Amino acid sequence: MEVGQMQRRLIEYTKSLFMEGILDDQFLQLQQLQDESNPDFVVEVVSLFFQDAEKLLNDITRALDQQSVDFPKVDAHVHQLKGSSASVGAQRVKNGCIAFRNFCEEQNVDGSLRCLQQIKQEYYHVKNKLEALFRLEQQIVAAGGSVPMMELSF
C-alpha cells in the first residue's frame, strides 16, 4: 500500500473509533500533547493504561469471586479503572465503570458480574482497536510518511 493510501486509511479508521463511541475527545487531547520532544507520548500513556486496566480487571475478578464480596473494595478498583479509562478516552470502558459502581452501591453480585463481563469485553475491544491504530501509524512511518494529525472536530 502506498503512503497516501495508508494515511487516508488511518484517518478513516480513527474516525470510525469516534463514531462508534469507542474513543472520546480525551484521546485527541493526548494526540495534541505529542510533539518532537515527546514523540511516543500516546503509545506510552496507552501502554500504562493497558497495564493498569489489566491489573484492575484481575483484582475486580478476584474480589467478586469471594464468598462474601467486599463491595467497597470492588468499588475502589472500579473507580480507579474509571479514572484510567477516562484519562485515555476509552469511553465505553468508562461508561461501563459508571454503571458498575451503581451495582456496587446496591451490593448486587449478579449485576456486578454482568458489568465485569461487559467492561472486560469493552476493554479488549478498545485494546485491539488501539493496537491496530498504532500498527498502522508504524507502517506509515516505516514507509517514510508522516502520521496525519486529526482535527479536533470532524
Next chain:
Amino acid sequence: MFGKGASSSKSMEIIGSEKKISVLIVDDDPIIRKIHSALLSKFTKEIQEVKNGKEAVDLCRSGASFDIIFIDKEMPIMNGLEATKELRAMGVNSTIVGVTSCDLSSERNDFIAAGQNQCYEKPLTIEKIKSLLSELNKNN
C-alpha cells in the same frame, strides 16, 4: 479569589509573555502524572511531580515553593484534602487546584473549605489550564 464567570478566550497571550510559573503535580496515578506533566510542559518547564500528599507537604516544608499546586483528592498515605489543610497551616500561599475524578458539585465545597482556590474534573485539558492561567493573571 476566582470569579465564577467564564474566563477570557484570549488566554493564549499569556503564554510565554509572563514570568515562568512553577508547578507541582500531586497524584498517585502514573498515567495522570504523565498526562498532566506533558500538558503543563506546553506552558512551563518548571514542573515537579510527587505521588501523594505527604510528599507534597515534605517538599514544601524543605523549602520548595510553587506558583500552582495541582492536587488529586484520593491518594494513599495523605489525601488531597488533608494535604491542602496541612500546606495552608504551614503558610503555603501557592494557588492550590484540586483535581478530582469524583462528582464536582458534591465535593467542590470540601475542597474550597480545605483552602483550595479552584477545582477541576480529571483529567486536565489544555482549555482548563488556559482558563486557570488567565484567571490567575487577572488576579495578580
